[in-house]
Amino acid sequence: MVKIIYADHSGTEREVDANIGESVMEAAVRNNIPGIDADCGGACACATCHVYVDPEFLPKTGEQEAMEQSMLDFADGVQENSRLSCQISVSAELEGMKVTTPESQH
């Protein structure tokens, strides 16, 4: 189990026990975290799982593929620490990571 913290734009935080190997999106959906709809179920096709990653953890979330980059290019409110949470695989290194959901997803 790896602890991931999901914050919404207003600052409300929810802590979730994520399984190693599942995606940060899947852990959110399992635990009914608002703001991560994940319509395509992780196919990198919808961009409804956009999150801002705690910059300190960003390098540990792995490389972005071209597909994800292009999807993010057109997402609302992209920032340097934007990721599609379905493309981040939970690993022990992510223990305590905080991700924030953009206001547009609420």
Added chain:
Amino acid sequence: MSADQKIVIIGAGQAGGQAAVSLRQAGFEGTITMVGDEPAPPYQRPPLSKAYLKGKLDRERLFLKPLQFYEDSNITLQTGVSAQKIDRAAKTVALSDGETLDYDTLIIATGSRPRALPLPGAESSNVFDLRTLSDIDVLKPNVQEGRRLLIVGAGYIGLEAAAAARELGLEVTVLEMADRVLARVTSPVMSEFYEKLHETHGVTIKTGAMLAELQTQDGAVTAGVLKSGDVIPCDLVLVGIGILPNEEIASEAGIACKNGILVDRDARTNDPSVYAIGDCAHRPLVHYGRDGRLESVHNAIEQGKIVAAHIMDAKRPVEDVPWFWSDQYDVKLQIAGLSQDYDEAVVRGEPTTNSFAVFYFRSGRLISVDAVNAPAEFLTAKRLIAANADISPELVVDQTKTMKDILAEAMAGQK
């Protein structure tokens, strides 16, 4: 909405599951009973012909929500039970286990079922459908390296299965009655691209191929015989020749149907206490000024949210431009809009590079895009169609401009 209200949802799939989740999210406090005839809780079908078929995804990861969620959210989920009859006067639903459920509001989310192959032999033990988790679970042990797979029907799901089967080392032949693959759903440029893609990966594609007979031995199909006389020996058969809406439970109760259960923008049928959502519903397509039936995850989720909003007297969510995706080999297709009645198609990029997009116009208006490994084109077109933007075919194919430039230019002209 008072707390003693009873909502019954028939069908525990993508749309029904979403409706239940959205109702609770919106604060509905009455009872929710969801009845599904499959053994599993609501799950996602897209991976069935993709990662799940390839054995790359566990069963539980398909579920929309873990089982515990329904208990925690006070949603009564009855799986393995089918609804058999709606009595609209008494406001009850009779179930296959003999129980009768009362409702104040009924949501029909029964989805669709595969069209059956109308040939003797279609019931054989090695002929499979591609619709449910159980379909794939019985199919999977048969999907073994070196076996000869015959796929009947070259729609997206059949082609996805072809790709998965090739990756697993089967010999694959795809039969299509029309003169090109995906004939019903896309343009000749796209069909040609997919035919080449599959041929490059070793799939034999036969178009204009009418399956006339299934040869069987000991209750199993051993070959397909075409009208032309060609015989295609095989070890297993997959049928993907389209789907039919599960509307009978509604039509038998006197609810208006026409290729699906007829609903308005709020997903309501001609009975104000009954809604229909997802694959089984025939709905207004607001971006196109007509009605139609959609078979997609987007549609199921959207109507699930719409129904919850209407029941809760909340504002109707803005309808998105219909969208869909398909994954085959390393090619991701994203479709925005509906191209059916286009009168002009232009291509941005070069199909041979495996990254390009086909933009469809009707009477000079952009109505749809097929974007192959081209998310920027997909997302841009989706926005342009939503805004009913005035954009010319010349502009979208202009590769000296990025999609961002094009989006900005077209939106500026909007005002």
